[in-house]
Amino acid sequence: MNAKNYQLLPSCGKEAEGLDIILACDGASSVGQVGHEVAVFLTKKREQARMCCITAVGANSKVHIGIAQKARKLIVINGCALKCAGKIVRDKGIEPDYEMTISEEGVDKIPTLDFDDEAVEKIALKIANEVLSQK
Ligand code: SF4
DSSP, X not given: OOGGGXXXXXXXXXXXXXXXXXXXXXXXXXXXXXXXXXXXXHHHHOTTEEEOOHHHHHTTOHHHHHHHHHOSEEEEEESSTTOHHXXXXXXXXXXXXXXXXXXXXXXOOOSOSOOOHHHHHHHHHHHHHHTOOOO
């Protein structure tokens, strides 16, 4: 597939200072997948929001830790009460500007990768209203 068929995203490695960076745990359960889709939704709909690689932060990638440190705002999305995404960034000495846990937003943690699009949109709009920069 030609790259022109893709929606090209802002480069978080080069533009973190101007972006709201979203790190989601992407856990293998209902709540992890909702969190992932929320990050995708916001990245696609908001020009200044960009999901980035939390696994790379956990793996000590200097580039990715730098992105989290430099972000205009850092938004962390956990699937469940274990709050793995928040623990990963704090373990690197970084305090998120905003943290959400999907299981506290009316979504049950169940062993499925299926999710409800309505829940994704509702939670994404909540984050957009509460924390994302307007521009
Ligand atoms: S926060 Fe919960 S859903 Fe996310 S990776 Fe950790 S255990 Fe899985």
